[in-house]
Amino acid sequence: MSKLLPFLMFALAAAMVFLVMTRRPLLRGFSGESFISTGRPPLVVSPASGLHAVGGGVTDISPATASGTASARVWYALYAPSGNGQPTTDGRRLSVILAEAGDQWQWPHDVSSGLHEVRVDTIELGGMPGKVATFTLPADRDPWASVWHEAAPVQGQAGDTLVYRFTFLPDMRRTKLVIEYREPVDSIQKELPVIEDVPALVAFARRAAEAFTLERPQQGKGPDVQTKLSTAHASLERRLLAKSLGELERRHGEQR
Template sequence: MPKLIALALVLLLAGFVYAFMHRNPVRRGLAGDMLASSARPALLVRPASGLVPAGAGVVDIAPDTASATGSARVYHALHASPGRGGGGGAPVRLAALLAEASSEYRWPLDVTPEPGVVLVEARTATGQLAGMTVHAATFALPPDRDALAPAFGDDPVPWRSGALVRRFTALAEMRHVKLMVEYREPLVVAGGTAAEGAPRFGRPAVLDDPAALAAFEARAEQAFRLERPDGDWAKGKDIVKPDAAPEQVKRREITRMLGILERDRGDDR
């Protein structure tokens, strides 16, 4: 009899879980103009005041795997400001992406930025944001490797030399979900002006200026807030799916940006 009671309780609990998930399917997309997910994980990426919407979309990609190609759906929300921190000076961009791999794949533990960028090895760090483990890295992004540049609705001229990027990456749901938030400022050359092609040839001087990098990274940390809503948030009533990303968005570069997938074998290596 005790075994039958235990089995009945397990089945009842499973029924409640199924009913909850059926009534409250996971919704990912936009809450207002902010990247949001109702569950698995529940989150909201809130840009700092002064940053205004600059684009949003969803796109399906086919990342490489060890033996073939996988599949993932990527949601993005973009914000920009005509002035650093909402004031005068150089413009800034903020890109938030949520990439969900198909059920048979997951994202690797290695979240090192993709090939083709100029990484500052000493400027990587790991910490906690809203209870999630987040890996941060600073690098220079050449304009021809910028997957999202065509999606921003701001003035493209200051970005002709590429961007200085502080990327924050988190993995969730047994690595089936990857969250990536990038804070960007235009790369400049001597004299404080942008020059087309600058990051393609040699190493941008700012990457060897610790004081400038520290100030840049401090601005990056203030450019957004990661929130983990609860309660009625799981119903996803305020979350809508964005339109498909425009054709000019470089899907191949988004795939390169997010990295490869590996097959889910049920472990956590």
């Protein structure tokens, strides 16, 4: 045993050095234009060329549950073609929403928006399985409507929005990552209602897929957060945000 002691001490010291070198504080924010999370798993969402960060924040919401409400914390980043706050005719918008459930809660497998969805499918990005769906978002059910109007208004836009939503449930469903690409319905709709226009929906889905990249770097090896997220926009409709993210359920084995 005495001969093994130096080896065991060396192994313990090496393990401690490894933990110190690889462990990073849990942060969410920006590195340049990219949204960064150092949580589990680490995530990097980067906008495509031509889209720029126009805002971000963190807030608490109260999603519904089977017996009442629970708590979740939401970090978000918003992207648009222009960041000067002036109206633009380019209606492309991208939002990254990371929602972490409170203790004892998790996000269910059902990630539907609660709206009429079309072209629902599964996907894998950055090694993470997820789901995609397209839906029309009425202005009165859009938690971000006023935020977008302040941060990156679309010239003449006051109607509904076409949304392509990517949803992922990492960290054993304790976290929900939602990435939404949107354009004004009026800018897409021609003769047919846009939700029935298959060629238009296919082209829209292609633009959504090209609007960002999602990476999952190894723990401790992703970019550092340069700008931490602070308070949310005052105009953000938290009740509508909670509704759009869906209900929470208790983790398996947790008691009421």
